[in-house]
Amino acid sequence: MKYTKTLKVRVRDKHRPLLNQMARSVNFVWNYVNELSHRSIKERGVFLSAYDLQKYTQGAHKELELHSHTVQKVGAEYATRRKQFKKNRLNWRKSGGTRLI
Numbered sequence: 001m002k003y004t005k006t007l008k009v010r011v012r013d014k015h016r017p018l019l020n021q022m023a024r025s026v027n028f029v030w031n032y033v034n035e036l037s038h039r040s041i042k043e044r045g046v047f048l049s050a051y052d053l054q055k056y057t058q059g060a061h062k063e064l065e066l067h068s069h070t071v072q073k074v075g076a077e078y079a080t081r082r083k084q085f086k087k088n089r090l091n092w093r094k095s096g097g098t099r100l101i
Contacts, residue, residue: 020095025064027093029057029074037082038089050076 011019036056037048048056053075061068082090 022066024095025066026070026074027095028064029060029066029071030078030093032060033057033075033078034090034092037078041088047082048079050079053079 033048033053033056036053040046040048050072054072057071057075060066061071064071078090082088
C-alpha cells in the first residue's frame with residue numbers, strides 16, 4: 001500500500017519581501033534571455049542553446065542577488081520551453097501588478 005502525506009507550509013510575512021524580490025529577479029532573467037534569443041534568431045538566424053545563454057548571463061547573479069545555479073536553470077528552462085513550443089519568442093513573465101482577464 002502507498003500512503004500519501006500532506007505537508008502544509010505557510011510563508012511567513014517576514015519572508016515575503018525577499019521571495020517577491022527573487023521572483024522579480026527570475027522573471028527579469030527570463031525576459032532578458034527571451035529578448036536575447038529573439039534578437040539572435042532575427043538578426044543572425046541562430047537559435048541559442050542553454051549553453052549559449054549561460055555565457056550571456058554569466059555574472060548576473062551578483063547583481064540580481066540570486067544563486068548562479070538559479071540563473072543557469074532559468075536559461076536552460078527557457079531553451080527547453082522554446083524548443084517544446086517551437087516558437088522564436090515566448091510570453092513575457094510579469095511580477096505582481098494587476099492581471100487582466
